[in-house]
Amino acid sequence: MDEKDWNVLKILYEEKNISHTSERLYVSQPALTYRLKNLEKEFGTPLFFKVKGGVEFTSEGAYLAQYAEEMINHLQKTKDYMSNLQGEVRGTLRLGVSSNFAQYKLPKILKKYSLQYPNVQFNVNTGWSTDIMKLLDSSKVQLGILRGNHDWYGEKQLLHKEKLCLISSEEVDIEKIQDLPFINYKTDSSLDSLIKGWWHDRYSRPPLVTMETDRQETCKEMVKNGLGIAIVPEICLEPSDNLYNYELFYRNGDLVERNTWIMYNEDSLRLSTVKNFIKFLNDHPEI
Structure with a gap:
């Protein structure tokens, strides 16, 4: 069993479908089936069985798929540390970044970082912060940039604080918005809780959704066309939007803000790619 077999098992376990797995691996279905049969022969037991629409793993197959993922992660860490031993900042930096930060901030950061460290490649996963937490927990990324407050057993640094804003195509009285049409958008639970917490603090009735x-971008376009109001993070607002925006305050006068964090395991600091990227973020707060 080698690295190719590990990847076959990992992807098949994710897809639960021979056809989809062969597409992801860029191999023919007969070649994939042949490799899987050889694995079953090697271990002397069925690893999966066919069901309607795909396959299901046996308990032995599920155990082997878990082992394969662990070996892939271990091999990647070994490659990272071997690159690190060469005495210069080189290798692959694996990042998990929340969607908004990835859209509005990350491209400029990576471009500027690349100019300073041209021998570093990037492997970037984006998604809601809850998804990035899962990638961190499983060590699939070396460093996460997450928004909102999350429990994390490793190291974390506050990157910056960001305001939440109510936006509208025309002026509104923020004390009298309960009866205005409100536009919602899908987002992660931490931002959703922050918005609901502010509204509950200020008003006795829920918003008129x-x-x-x-x-979020679709929501903003709806607001631009006068179809309602919305609450969004300041990061997604541009002067060219031509929207009225209002900072949010709780009744006690505190500003409603959302934290953006850098999170990583202490062991990751042994890698020059990670250590220098964290330093770069701290040295360039303006980006």
Whole structure:
């Protein structure tokens, strides 16, 4: 059993489908099936069985798939440390970054970092902060940039604080917005809780939700066209939006803010790629 077999088992366990697995691996289905049969022969036991629409793993197959993922992670860490031993900043930096930060901040950061460290490659996963936490927990990324407050047993640094803003296409009285059409969008639980917490603190009735969108940008376009109000992080607002925006305050006068964190395991600091990237973020707060 080698690295190729580990990847086959890992992806098949994720997909639960021979056809989808062969597409991801860029191999033919007969070649994939042949390799899987050889694995079953090697271990002397069935690893999976066919079901409607795909396959399911036996208990032995599930155990072997877990072992394969552990070996892939171990091999990647070994490659990282071997690159680190060469005495210069080189190798692959594996990042997990929340979607908003990835869209509005990350491209400029990576471009500027690349100019300073041209021998570093990037492997970037983006998603909601809860998804990035899972990647950190499983060591699939070396460093996470997450928004909101999350429990983390490793190291964390506050990168910056960000305001939440109510946006509208025309002026509004923020004390009288309960009856205005409110536009919602899908987001992670931490931001959703922050918005609901502020509203509950200020008003006795829930917002008059008239639209639910799948993306923050879609929500913003609806607001631009006068279809309602919304609450968004300041990061997504540009002067060219031509929107009225209002900072949010709790009744006690505190500003509503959201934290952005850098999170990593202490062991990751042994890698020059990670150590220098953290230093770069701290040295360039303006980006």
